[in-house]
Amino acid sequence: MLKPRPTATRELVNLDGLWRFAVDTRAGERPWTGPLGTRLEAAVPASYNDLFTDPAVRDHVGWVWYQRRVRVPRGWAGERVVLRLDAATHAGRVYIDDSLAAEHVGGYTPFEADITDLVSAGGEFRLTIGVNNELTKETIPPGTITVSPDGRREQKYLHDFYNYAGLARSVWLYSVPPVHVRDVTIVTGLEGGTGTVGYTIETSAAASVRVRALDAEGTEVAAADGASGTLRIEDVTPWRPGAAYLYELVVELLDGDAVVDAYSEPFGVRTVEVRGTEFLINGEPFYFTGFGKHEDTPVRGKGHDNAYLVHDFQLLDWVGANSFRTSHYPYAEEVLEFADRQGIVVIDETAAVGLNLLVQSGLQGAAAQRTFSPENIGDAARAAHGQHIRELVARDKNHPSVVMWSIANEPASNEEGAREYFEPLVELTRKLDPTRPVTYTAVLFATHENDLIADLFDVISVNRYYGWYVATGDLETAEAYLELDLAGWAQKFGKPIMLGEYGADTMAGQHSVWDTPWTEEYQSALLDMHHRVFDKIDAFVGEHVWNFADFQTAHGIHRVDGNKKGVFTRDRRPKAAARTLRERWKTIDGRKPARD
Structure with a gap:
């Protein structure tokens, strides 16, 4: 799908701003049939959750409604008129006056509608957009909805970032000629x-x-x-x-x-190529340094913000990072365009996070369930996953910054049914784009001995938390575990290996002279430990720290005001680990470190 651009034959109107807003329980049965009865206004682009003080809005599960009046430029007579949403998380419906013009499922890729027959040049229309944040076992990412004793609908999900929702990216009206x-x-x-x-x-x-x-x-x-x-x-x-x-x-x-x-x-x-255990860009070995990131800022949630975009890339340059992964969903296209211009390398990821019921069992103490099964992640989820891959490749295929597709984060790749689920999705990705390597990131439970899908992929990417979730506070033991783990992957598969995630939660300002978890010193020491191991593995091609910045998560006892694994705070102040990384990354500058 082409990104709308103004040209000699095309015009573009941005519809960002303040829109009328209401949750479905306060919007009436058919809110698109007239003016939305509400005093609330929501910013577009922005997630709606943190804009308002009412917890019934922040924690709402279901449809919300946005509405505004739009005038079509009078010079568009004889042109096709198209409405485009850059994203609606996680599903959207578009109404032009009383008519349904478009529907879409998937929260991070664009959709549009040709509304030529519903509007007139110089005329005005009522634009109403419904957005649904519900996650089920048939959506990507998955989730479940329960009802509390007092009747409130509650969303449960398996990913460790807040389920921000709404119109987090821009809305556009544009014209194209009849033949275009x-x-x-x-x-x-x-x-x-x-x-x-x-x-x-x-x-x-x-x-x-x-x-x-x-x-x-x-x-x-x-x-x-x-x-x-x-x-x-x-x-x-x-x-x-x-x-x-x-x-x-x-x-x-x-x-x-x-x-x-x-x-x-x-x-x-x-050009991009995997040759043996090397990742090559333009025929030259490339070593990834950087982060998993999130689209996450105070108040805006996942709302795209150009000021944060510029500042984040300045911090990437300052710390010496050359790349990042769009964990765990496609980012706004403006991010990739900026990466194209700035020379930052991107691993582009689908929203397939949470395909692992063992994580839920571990966190909640629930009985283990089979992830890939008709009653859990089955055919409907795989079909939705395939559609996410199609839309990701269709949107981002021309970006030179995008060098690899990541089709899932931490799936249950060690469980029965994983290969049957993933093999057709890998084949689909390669059919859509045979020019880029394909990867996924393996969860800690998946090892070189029990993983069932790693051979299907071009690059082995693993997420490892030795020293944090395993051997907490014992970096000597953690180092031995990590070296044994990575050496096993290298010996078995003979492919490039990288860490998609490694890190430790850290409270800015917490200090100790000992290896004490949550302190800034411990985060730096943990990163140094990982780097010693990385430099021993010939097949190792990259290190992506988790995370670039602290980010918001769901409420609960497992997180206090979000995930604190960032090397920058949520408002982008550096922790000590940022300077630890800068000292290493500015020295190696995209080259594989030499072994001792």
């Missing part, structure tokens, strides 16, 4: 000093297609006719980690000599 570009796919390669740019253009109707590649100064460097083909850029400047260079593919649809539609897609020329 629907999709652009770009695949790049390198042949010595020449860049190859394979392209495929999908159009709404038959049309003559012309494509031109422009360099960063706007100079045309290649051109061709036809809806598919390959451009060759001589003396190409590749896109590199830390040294981003972007070209622009200009696509024009022609009627004779007249341009009837134009669309531009930025791209970088680079």
